[in-house]
Amino acid sequence: QVHLVQSGAEAKKPGASVKVSCKASGYNFPSFGVSWVRQAPGQGLEWMGWTSTSNGNTNFAQRFQGRVSMTTDTSTSTAYMELRSLRSDDTAIYYCARNGGSSLWYPFDNWGQGTQVTVSS
Amino acid sequence: QSVLTQPPSVSAAPGQKVTISCSGSSSNIGNNYVSWYQKLPGTAPKLLIYENNKRPSGIPDRFSGSKSGTSATLGITGLQTGDEADYYCGTWDGSLSPYVVFGGGTKLTVL
Numbered sequence: 001q002v003h004l005v006q007s008g009a010e011a012k013k014p015g016a017s018v019k020v021s022c023k024a025s026g027y028n029f030p031s032f033g034v035s036w037v038r039q040a041p042g043q044g045l046e047w048m049g050w051t052s053t054s055n056g057n058t059n060f061a062q063r064f065q066g067r068v069s070m071t072t073d074t075s076t077s078t079a080y081m082e083l084r085s086l087r088s089d090d091t092a093i094y095y096c097a098r099n100g101g102s103s104l105w106y107p108f109d110n111w112g113q114g115t116q117v118t119v120s121s
Numbered sequence: 122q123s124v125l126t127q128p129p130s131v132s133a134a135p136g137q138k139v140t141i142s143c144s145g146s147s148s149n150i151g152n153n154y155v156s157w158y159q160k161l162p163g164t165a166p167k168l169l170i171y172e173n174n175k176r177p178s179g180i181p182d183r184f185s186g187s188k189s190g191t192s193a194t195l196g197i198t199g200l201q202t203g204d205e206a207d208y209y210c211g212t213w214d215g216s217l218s219p220y221v222v223f224g225g226g227t228k229l230t231v232l
Binding site: 035050059061062097100104107108109110114 | 123154156158160165166167168171172177207209211213217220221222223224225226
């Protein structure tokens with residue numbers, strides 16, 4: 001059974017960075033890409049980017065370019081998302097989601113439980 | 122504003138049928154598969170429909186999807202109170218970044 005387990009809630013000050021982890025189990029990790037999606041309070045879903053778990057390639061939404069990093073560790077089947085220069089409007093629940101195949105062009109067939117990130121001074 | 126347009130809310134009585142629309146353009150829905158996700162309060166989204174009209178294993182056939190041109194539709198029959206949730210359409214957009222786009226979400230209320 002596929003499981004994606006994310007790290008716990010984070011509280012950060014504006015300007016800081018946050019790194020969220022997503023540990024996968026129940027499947028061959030390098031065979032499926034991982035995307036990150038967030039939901040701000042009262043808002044809809046917003047795709048942030050994708051990372052290949054086999055070669056480390058990434059694609060990011062333009063609004064996050066230069067501020068986000070997505071990496072993976074195949075030895076522990078864990079994906080990471082780091083967001084820098086945090087602002088108050090980065091307050092959101094951050095989800096990792098497994099793409100249904102190796103590339104970006106697959107829907108999100110399994111999701112982590114979400115990680116609340118709160119940015120406040 | 123979201124790239125894909127959904128109605129903010131829909132409602133229907135238990136046992137009835139409801140449809141949720143998702144409108145886009147030739148750069149997204151018109152040339153790519155559409156997926157639908159269900160988001161119950163306090164839980165992670167769940168894939169309901171992929172490739173316009175396919176259901177993952179475990180998704181009941183009360184849920185259906187269709188696509189025509191630059192629009193897609195999610196249908197739910199035999200409504201249950203447990204279907205109350207937010208529903209999001211999603212696809213890819215070849216003309217811009219972000220590559221993946223979602224609708225703004227539709228709140229389904231089962232009266």
